[in-house]
Amino acid sequence: KESSTVSITVVGASGDLAKKKIFPALFALYYEGCLPKHFTIFGYARSKMSDAELRTMVSKTLTCRIDQRENCGEKMDQFLERCFYHPGQYDSQENFLELDKKLKEHEDGRVANRLFYLSIPPNIFIDAVKCASTSASSANGWTRVIVEKPFGRDSESSAALTRSLKQYLDEDQIFRIDHYLGKELVENLSVLRFSNLIFEPLWSRQYIRSVQFIFAEDFGTEGRGGYFDNYGIIRDIMQNHLLQMLALFAMETPVSLDAEDIRNEKVKVLRSMRPLRLEDVVTGQYKSHTRGGVKYPAYTDDKTVPNDSLTPTFAAAALFIDNARWDGVPFLMKAGKALHDRRAEIRVQFRHVPGNLYNKNIGTDLDLATNELVIRVQPDEAIYLKINNKVPGLGMRLDRSNLNLLYAARYTKEIPDAYERLLLDAMEGERRLFIRSDELDAAWSLFTPVLKDLEEKKVVPEYYPYGSRGPVGSHYLAARYKVRWGDVG
Ligand code: BG6
DSSP states (O other), rough: OOTEEEEEEEEEETTTIIIIHHHHHHHHHTTTTTTTTEEEEEESSSSOOOHHHHHHHHHOOSSGGGGGTTTHHHHHHHHHHHHHHHHHTTTOHHHHHHHHHHHHHHHTTTTTEEEEOOOOOOGHHHHHHHHHHHHHSSSSSSEEEOOOOOOSHHHHHHHHHEEEEEEEHGGGGGGEEGGGSEEEEHHHHHHHSSSTTTTGGGGSTTEEEEEEEEEEEOOOOOOOHHHHHHHHHHIIIIIIIIIIHHHHHHHHOOSSHHHHHHHHHHHHHHHTTTTOOGGGEEEEEOOOOTTEEEEEEOGGSTTTSSSSSSOOOOEEEEOOOTTTTTTTOEEEEEEEBBBSSEEEEEEEEOOOOOOOOOHHOOOEEEEEEEOOEEEEEEOOEEEEEEEEEEESSSSSEEEEEEEEEHHHHHOOSSOHHHHHHHHHHHHHHHHHTEEEEEHHHHHHHHHHHHHHHHHHOOOOOOEEEBBBBOTTTHHHHHHHTTOOOOGGO
């Protein structure tokens, strides 16, 4: 290890993602002692900046979970000394050759491993990959490239992107990030299922009535309207973050924990899914709303969004996996911006207890009396199971109580940011949490027809007030499959 070095080049270093997530995650890894002894970080972007200016910029953004800790200032100074900047165009071989020269100086004859993190818009993506791989790849170590979504807009454009990427890189050099896979509770899904006897035997159509994947944000597309309007919530959240959680949730037991074994099972689930139909989708868009004297904007108030935009900022969908385990079980998804709260969770609703002796003590709403397992990905990470319980006293009345594993109460160790885990895995060559190209194809096949339908038919979204619970249409959709959304029950 002593004789090798890793350099991490953040391409698009002055962008939002780099500032908010990538540099803080790299610093957290450094603080935790997870970066190799010899490492260098390069920022690469078009703006003119000196090393010192980059360090100032980075230091301002290191408002990560570490900054309350002991020695933080000292460690930060050491970290910043290892950060450098190289200005350049994303499509300039010459500029990347200059970068290569600088990287070589830092590598000082050691085995040079190079990681490029492409945090740039899709239209310059391939140019940057081409230049990085032809002018700045390692001569004697590995070269890996982390890429961020959007990976195209539909099956066709995604396949074209994959083809172009593969002109310059092998599949095992490409690390497609879905940062939800780096979240602690998503990582824990397989542990919960496969290392506890009590869950896996129930994990099928026989005991599970519906599974729900819910993503909500209590803010709009503020400042990102330009990007968002081209994609919409289905592409931004459902096709990747929610679908990835679904695949991990529903896959068969993999042969081992090896990346290929896990990804093989995920692809199988995705390929067993029934193409999503337009009638199983509800879309919405937020409109302005005044609350407590404050006026919250409509989506179309964003200057970068056309006034007549039909882009959904909310969507709910009912999906089905046509295999023996899940036949007929509705997998509901709901994702929205500018809703009343912020959360990401998986809710597993179990079936009724057959011939339940206590039906009469439960009350009239039997639906509310079924068990529900909730995996709250964020905020306040938790896993809890709703059970029926006797209310203490001489009578016999039942209520629903929670068996509750609240992470903050159980674990003192802080939860790392998803990007920390993913960056570390990319450096270690661990591919389990990255998306393979066949997974990506399968994910697009599922959503492309409905996305085309929505756009060609110019389906008008249901308007919902900023800060509300979203369109009522999502309740009708759930009711059609005889279920209710757990988060409102
Ligand atoms: C991104 C989406 O992938 O995930 C954003 O593009 C969204 O629109 C974000 O806000 C949510 O991530 P997190 O980790 O804050 O839940």
